[in-house]
Amino acid sequence: MNDYLAKAYAFDGRVRLYAARTTGVVHEAQKIHDLWPTSATAFGRLLTGSLIMGAMYKDDQELTIRVESNGPIEGMVTTTNARGEVRGYVGNPHLYFKNKEGKLNVSHAVGEGNIHVTKDVKVRDFFTSTSRIQTGEIAEDLAYYFTVSEQIPSAVALGEKINDDNTIALAGGFILQRMPGCPEETIALIETRLKTLKPVSQMLEENYTPEDIIDAITEGDHRILHKLDLSYHCDCNREKFERGLISLGEKQLHEMKEQDKKIDTVCHFCKTTYTFNEEEIDLLIKETNKT
Ligand SMILES: [Zn+2]
Incomplete structure (x- = not known):
């Protein structure tokens, strides 16, 4: 399955929902940067989050996300556009450690610090907003960025699976955003759905497409607006x-x-x-x- 993203309006048009499958993108990034599992997981989540955020913009507008933190990953940078292209780099590509539960410890790799989001909308100066890293797990940090810096209440979920040989097996995620005026009962319904939803990594393992992920969250109450192919692409020359x-x-x-x-x-x-x-x-x- 190629990497792509689907965008939908859901819950009676009160919610914007993006879901993406980014296995190939993260795999490509792993090859280019020789990423070990913990670095691959942290950077992969940022690449997926960036691609989804890029899809919120138009044409050649660009979005750069800088994670500036004190963890051993020594920072990460991604740049993406509305055409589904992303590129980036990571301070320390060679991290591989797990937490007590045996999971790759992304939070420790990232550490504490800030996320800077710079928008280049190609008309005026760059515009950068900064928000505090919350957990270092990336998804929560991007959700906090949207909620605090952009005043758009958002849920972000990013997941991945690593093969036994340490290569990326699967990657993807979704971002759900409430539009202004979203009624209380819809908010409550969304919260219930998100609580009972399978983790992204499991949905990817079960071969869910981005549309399937949207369907699982909305139980059919959505309209797909468009789809976008995703790739790791550098325009250097x-x-x-x-x-x-x-x-x-x-x-x-x-x-x-x-x-x-x-x-x-x-x-x-x-x-x-x-x-x-x-x-x-x-x-x-x-x-x-x-x-
Ligand atoms: Zn290049």
């Missing part, structure tokens, strides 16, 4: 890195050239290496004189 190197200035480029006879630049998001040899560095130095 050689020109971007050329511009970055040119901005370092002539002196530093000379020093780098003398030292190594070449420059290797690596994209944080996709680990692609762009190498510049001596002649190419000379061309970059010429460019610094033009600006």
Whole structure:
């Protein structure tokens, strides 16, 4: 099954609901960043949450989420857009530890700190809002962000399953948001449904599609608005890195050239290496004189 997201209006149109299956995206991220299970779980949840949040925006608008915390994961960053593309990186990809119950200890990996959400709506300046990390489990932290920073009461559930060989087997999640004027009885009904709902990891294991997840929450009282394919995608290219190197200035480029006879630049998001040899560095130095 390909990764995709479904968006629906539910509960008589009083609730917006997004559900996603992101196994391939998280698997790709694990390959690129060589993620060990605890890092893969934490980062996978952030990737899934980001993709769903990205789907709340339009066209080429971008959303960057930075987890800035004191845990051993040393922070995480994701950038996503409304086209279902996400990329990101994680401070420490090599974490693997469990809590007393034998579960991967994401909360400890993340630690305490803040989540910064930056919106680039391509018309004005960036807009960043910050909220405190609550549990470090990511889902609760994003729910808190929505409820406090955006004043949209939200429930967020993110889940995954890891294979015995430590690769990601399944990933996905959902975000449910109450619209203004949602009646008390609907709120109570939603709370009951969420309490009795199977965990996301179990639904994924039982091959639930995003529509099935929506159906399980709403018991049929919904209308699917659209679906969106999801992918791990980095839009870096050689020109971007050329511009970055040119901005370092002539002196530093000379020093780098003398030292190594070449420059290797690596994209944080996709680990692609762009190498510049001596002649190419000379061309970059010429460019610094033009600006
Ligand atoms: Zn890249």
